[in-house]
Amino acid sequence: MTKIIIDIFMYLFEFMLFWNYSNTLFEPKKNTKIRFFLMLLNTLVLFTIYQFNITYLNVILMFITYSMLLFSLYNVSFKTAVFHSLIFMVVMLASEIFIMVICSMLFNDFNALENNISVYLFSAITSKLIYFAIIMAILKTFAQKESAEQTNKFFWLLFVMPLTSIMVLLCFRYITYQMKLTHFLSVFWAISCLGLLFANILVFVIYEYSLKSTKELYELKTISYQEEQDKKYYEILEQTNKEMQLFSHDIKNHLIQIRNLEDINAVQDYVDKLYPNIEHFSRIGISKNKMLDLIISKYSRLCDSKNIQFDIDVKTANLSYIDDVDLSTLMNNILDNAIEAAEKSNSKIIQLYLFSKNAMYDGLLVKNSCDFAPINKNGILKTSKNNKSFHGFGTKSIKNVIKKYNAIYDWKYDDKSKMFETDIVFSKK
Known part of the structure; x- marks a missing residue:
């Protein structure tokens, strides 16, 4: 029963990771409720099959269903959907196999995962943390290629969290290996490990949310700035139009004055005095770039x-x-x-x-x-x-x-x- 509870949390974790990965990289084809329901249903099916210990079937179905979900729920080609599903499958298997090898070295028993629920909890959470860190690094790499935005250098500092969590888990596992825990302490340790796992997701989610909020705030400020510049631009146009109306009203008197001048030099002097006013009106709209x-x-x-x-x-x-x-x-x-x-x-x-x-x-x-x-x-x-x-x-x-x-x-x-x-x-x- 304890193993089933751990597995539920592990598959819930994978669901959240796949959900975040898909929605960050790809443009949705279906609405949020449909995507959420189908992905959660797929997670439930994979979890059920996993309980029968048919590993190869679970891996194959994970690859196929992830490919179909990406292709049907997002605006991506089938080739892209297969590629990203393959990434998920390979990273998951690699992280689990790596932890299995480490556990067999620590406990001198390759079957320790099956025989000891404490070992199983440690290996499951540690492998998911490695899985999570690798997927987030891949996600950021692909997101940077898809976007022209400047790379945020502080993102990579967040990986201190999963690395530190893995070290903490190793230390706690060593302590529990040296001494026998009571039932209460075992439950408390299990809850703490699960909390540590989901805390890693929370750190990255909050970080991405803050980036999104900052981007939206910048966009709002940019829009406000552009509106302010538009207002100033049209104020200048309005002022210029008023001045031109006054100048047009006076131009008749200027032309009469020029006609009455008999000396060509006097005409030239008079025109030279009018020219700066005409040049002043030609300043606005000369480049076809409003700003x-x-x-x-x-x-x-x-x-x-x-x-x-x-x-x-x-x-x-x-x-x-x-x-x-x-x-x-x-x-x-x-x-x-x-x-x-x-x-x-x-x-x-x-x-x-x-x-x-x-x-x-x-x-x-x-x-x-x-x-x-x-x-x-x-x-x-x-x-x-x-x-x-x-x-x-x-x-x-x-x-x-x-x-x-x-x-x-x-x-x-x-x-x-x-x-x-x-x-x-x-x-x-």
């Missing part, structure tokens, strides 16, 4: 308010393949630093260029006037502000985006022209 247009419009107005000349040329590239949040982080850091330096300079100039070098690369070039050479240490820019904890050139944020898109970043300062230059090359791949 880039928003950034350009923002800094165009900011430069106007600070009497900084802002020259733009983004006709041949717009970095549309860069995520809006990343583009905003990159451009805001670069242009904020450029404005800060240009505002203190005599020339007060900022130049922004985006261009395609060829079919494979895009270039971003930002030049700004800067009367004093920037502080740098071994080529790394340092802040010149007093509170270094909160201020700087933002190079860390810039380099994070550069690293994410495998771009090339460089900067230089020309003492003669008093110009600071930021160069970034992006691979379109």
